[in-house]
Amino acid sequence: MGKDIVLKANNINKYFREPTLFHVLKDISFEIETGEFVSIMGKSGCGKSTLLYILSTMDTDYEGQLLLSGDDLSLKTADELAYIRNRDIGFIFQFHYLLQEFTVLENVMLPAKKLGIKSLQEIEHDAMEKLRLLGIADQAKKLSMRISGGQKQRVAIARALINSPSIIMGDEPTGNLDSKNSQNVFSILKELSQEEKLSLLVVTHDLDFAKKTNRIIEMADGRVV
Amino acid sequence: MNYSIILGIAKTHLISRLKQSAIAALGVTFGIGTFITLVSFMTGLNGLLDGLILNRTPHVHLYNEIKISEKQPIDFIAQPEKELSVIRSIRPKFNQLRIHNALPILEYLNKDKRVKGAIPQITVQVFYKAGSVNLNGILNGIKPLEEDRLFSLGDYIIKGEAQLLKNTPSGIIIGAGIADKLKLDMGDRVYLTAPNGGLFQLKIVGLYQSGLAEIDDIQSFVNVKMAQRIVGQSDNYITDINIKLYDLEESVPMAKQLSQQFNISARDIKAANAQFETGTSIRNIITYAVSVTLLIVAGFGIYNILNMLIYEKMNDIAILKATGFSGKDVQQIFISQAMIIGVLGGILGLGVGFFLSVLISHTPFETDALPTIKTFPVNFNPAYYVIGILFALVATFLAGYLPSRRARDLDPVEIIRGQ
Numbered sequence: 114m115g116k117d118i119v120l121k122a123n124n125i126n127k128y129f130r131e132p133t134l135f136h137v138l139k140d141i142s143f144e145i146e147t148g149e150f151v152s153i154m155g156k157s158g159c160g161k162s163t164l165l166y167i168l169s170t171m172d173t174d175y176e177g178q179l180l181l182s183g184d185d186l187s188l189k190t191a192d193e194l195a196y197i198r199n200r201d202i203g204f205i206f207q208f209h210y211l212l213q214e215f216t217v218l219e220n221v222m223l224p225a226k227k228l229g230i231k232s233l234q235e236i237e238h239d240a241m242e243k244l245r246l247l248g249i250a251d252q253a254k255k256l257s258m259r260i261s262g263g264q265k266q267r268v269a270i271a272r273a274l275i276n277s278p279s280i281i282m283g284d285e286p287t288g289n290l291d292s293k294n295s296q297n298v299f300s301i302l303k304e305l306s307q308e309e310k311l312s313l314l315v316v317t318h319d320l321d322f323a324k325k326t327n328r329i330i331e332m333a334d335g336r337v338v
Numbered sequence: 339m340n341y342s343i344i345l346g347i348a349k350t351h352l353i354s355r356l357k358q359s360a361i362a363a364l365g366v367t368f369g370i371g372t373f374i375t376l377v378s379f380m381t382g383l384n385g386l387l388d389g390l391i392l393n394r395t396p397h398v399h400l401y402n403e404i405k406i407s408e409k410q411p412i413d414f415i416a417q418p419e420k421e422l423s424v425i426r427s428i429r430p431k432f433n434q435l436r437i438h439n440a441l442p443i444l445e446y447l448n449k450d451k452r453v454k455g456a457i458p459q460i461t462v463q464v465f466y467k468a469g470s471v472n473l474n475g476i477l478n479g480i481k482p483l484e485e486d487r488l489f490s491l492g493d494y495i496i497k498g499e500a501q502l503l504k505n506t507p508s509g510i511i512i513g514a515g516i517a518d519k520l521k522l523d524m525g526d527r528v529y530l531t532a533p534n535g536g537l538f539q540l541k542i543v544g545l546y547q548s549g550l551a552e553i554d555d556i557q558s559f560v561n562v563k564m565a566q567r568i569v570g571q572s573d574n575y576i577t578d579i580n581i582k583l584y585d586l587e588e589s590v591p592m593a594k595q596l597s598q599q600f601n602i603s604a605r606d607i608k609a610a611n612a613q614f615e616t617g618t619s620i621r622n623i624i625t626y627a628v629s630v631t632l633l634i635v636a637g638f639g640i641y642n643i644l645n646m647l648i649y650e651k652m653n654d655i656a657i658l659k660a661t662g663f664s665g666k667d668v669q670q671i672f673i674s675q676a677m678i679i680g681v682l683g684g685i686l687g688l689g690v691g692f693f694l695s696v697l698i699s700h701t702p703f704e705t706d707a708l709p710t711i712k713t714f715p716v717n718f719n720p721a722y723y724v725i726g727i728l729f730a731l732v733a734t735f736l737a738g739y740l741p742s743r744r745a746r747d748l749d750p751v752e753i754i755r756g757q
Contacts (some may be wrong), residue, residue: 305345
């Protein structure tokens with residue numbers, strides 16, 4: 114495998130066992146190169162979110178092989194996976210998912226504090242940098258429940274960026290936003306991918322959004338089409 | 339580093355729900371505070387009640403008992419396996435009241451490492467004379483200072499003191515009941531008739547009140563020498579030896595050993611006061627049962643509040659797990675919250691308990707039984723404070739541990755998907 118492949122899925126199969134046995138993902142295989150902006154598209158229920166949870170290492174109940182920067186993730190323990198999620202994967206969800214009672218700055222700093230490589234001052238400095246990059250530095254000291262939806266999503270992006278991950282994954286990152294904010298978030302992601310050479314993998318059912326990415330992986334009935 | 343983040347998150351959770359956290363902590367405070375107060379007060383009272391009898395009861399009491407000889411004359415010639423001997427109307431053997439070789443025995447006992455002190459006593463039957471009235475009484479010849487040191491005589495002397503008796507060879511510490519009947523007070527003189535008819539005049543140097551009327555009505559104390567003079571006997575006339583041991587548990591084997599060794603009657607404190615130990619242990623059981631119940635109730639309060647908190651914090655848990663916190667980290671966050679509640683509530687509880695104990699210990703409490711006690715007895719034993727805080731920690735840990743396991747095992751995918 115080439116050096117520039119960041120994420121590689123090999124024959125991933127996934128079953129739901131409840132309420133009846135159901136084959137959700139069938140022999141999924143694909144690769145994502147460093148700096149690539151990839152979107153996964155498909156109708157709801159085709160398994161695209163399920164795939165994302167497997168790729169993000171949160172769901173470990175699958176068959177097949179998953180490689181992140183050449184490292185086989187299917188053999189890791191839960192604690193090792195948590196560490197990898199912390200260091201190598203950034204997350205953006207559909208519903209912002211910030212810690213409500215913490216300030217914006219604290220939310221962004223949290224994954225870096227958990228990683229524990231940099232000093233507190235460095236982390237704070239980095240976090241402010243990211244917030245500035247996303248244009249919300251002035252909100253840093255506010256409680257995260259007191260800012261608007263578009264701002265929350267930008268905070269979530271800043272948090273995903275804080276540990277300089279190998280890849281950022283998004284689950285309908287613009288799904289809950291109006292078109293203006295949605296446009297805004299997209300252009301931020303696009304910029305990051307072009308300027309910072311960030312790899313991005315985004316699940317969406319918004320065709321306009323998907324069209325503007327480098328590559329679309331289309332899914333139907335649990336298969337890549 | 340890791341732990342400081344976890345503590346930081348736990349703290350933020352607690353502060354953002356200050357009211358709930360405070361109520362949970364107050365539950366612990368109430369539990370521990372009541373535990374401390376209850377235990378201190380109950381053990382204080384227990385000590386007082388036990389002391390009432392146990393302090394002045396010798397651990398081993400040596401004396402000569404009037405009893406029937408175990409081996410009757412016929413047993414020396416009869417053959418029990420072949421013959422049946424029947425004796426009618428057995429009489430007790432005449433026995434001297436004095437302990438044979440009392441002084442060497444005392445010396446021997448005082449060298450024994452288990453013995454805190456062994457002191458002689460002489461019991462004499464006398465009459466207190468007032469005009470034509472003769473009041474029956476018992477006179478105890480004692481060594482006043484030793485008696486005070488080992489059997490807290492001073493606690494029951496309401497006027498005068500033990501030292502005064504020691505300094506006055508013809509002094510007497512008289513029972514408060516007799517003094518009352520004969521209208522006598524400190525410095526007055528009292529007349530005694532000895533068993534052999536001699537009349538003695540003694541000076542009252544103290545009043546004794548045990549709280550038991552039948553004792554106070556007959557008992558008085560004089561010096562050993564005086565008692566020996568009253569019975570008309572020499573220095574080695576000693577009727578009783580009272581022994582105080584370091585360890586009360588030794589009293590039973592010790593009594594058995596001494597009885598065989600010196601061919602004498604020996605009564606241990608357990609045989610003398612069996613009911614006291616039972617009463618004490620039952621009171622202790624009740625105290626602990628009530629306190630533990632209170633703490634368990636407080637524990638359930640914490641358990642409930644944490645359970646609710648975890649329910650509300652499902653989102654946070656999912657985010658923390660998605661951004662790289664392991665299940666163990668999340669579990670520690672919630673256990674930390676429980677422990678913070680436990681430590682703060684517990685320490686406050688110790689304070690409340692101490693404050694209430696001090697309050698009780700200053701509440702007036704006067705009783706005839708204990709002339710020297712003026713307020714309620716409270717036992718400020720640090721051990722109860724240690725037990726209290728330990729129990730608070732254990733209870734809150736358990737109350738936090740059970741719900742925190744759910745947070746640990748929570749699958750973030752389920753929550754994120756559920757939205």
